[in-house]
Amino acid sequence: MGYTPRKSPALSLWYLPVTDRLHALFGNPEDAKLMSSHASADRMKDDGMLRHPSDGQQWKDFDKAYPEFGKEPRNVWLMLSTNRMNPFGELSSSHSTWPVVLTVYNLPSHLCQRHRYFMLTMLISGPKQLGNGIDVFLELLMEEMQELFDIG
Numbered sequence: 001m002g003y004t005p006r007k008s009p010a011l012s013l014w015y016l017p018v019t020d021r022l023h024a025l026f027g028n029p030e031d032a033k034l035m036s037s038h039a040s041a042d043r044m045k046d047d048g049m050l051r052h053p054s055d056g057q058q059w060k061d062f063d064k065a066y067p068e069f070g071k072e073p074r075n076v077w078l079m080l081s082t083n084r085m086n087p088f089g090e091l092s093s094s095h096s097t098w099p100v101v102l103t104v105y106n107l108p109s110h111l112c113q114r115h116r117y118f119m120l121t122m123l124i125s126g127p128k129q130l131g132n133g134i135d136v137f138l139e140l141l142m143e144e145m146q147e148l149f150d151i152g
Helices: 019-027 029-034 057-065 067-071 131-151
Strands: 012-015 078-082 096-104 118-126
Touching (some): 096 131, 118 131
């Protein structure tokens, strides 16, 4: 039996652990100070305006469900986002790439969306769209998040 090349590439995953990058954020004194700015008394206003993700209802609901987590301002708040992209710029391509990014919401609102604080955690690449199958790939990230949550 000889080697038979595949007609289409297999799905592949590149995983970049989050823990070391969080250590680096807290290891830098300037960033460490910024990482608790979402909880500062001068930032907290209860006037119904959304100035920071911590003003949103989901954040408040999480604080109610896990009151101990919200009491420690150094606990890390993250948003996960992903979207299919085609790095080759062809709409009809059979290639699919899914970057999975974490955004740090502990930071002041003007820094939350800066590239410096984005964390590319996964890059899923393959011949087709993932659809509901993405949850299998996200399992690695969810396990790391659970470990970090249990440490806190």
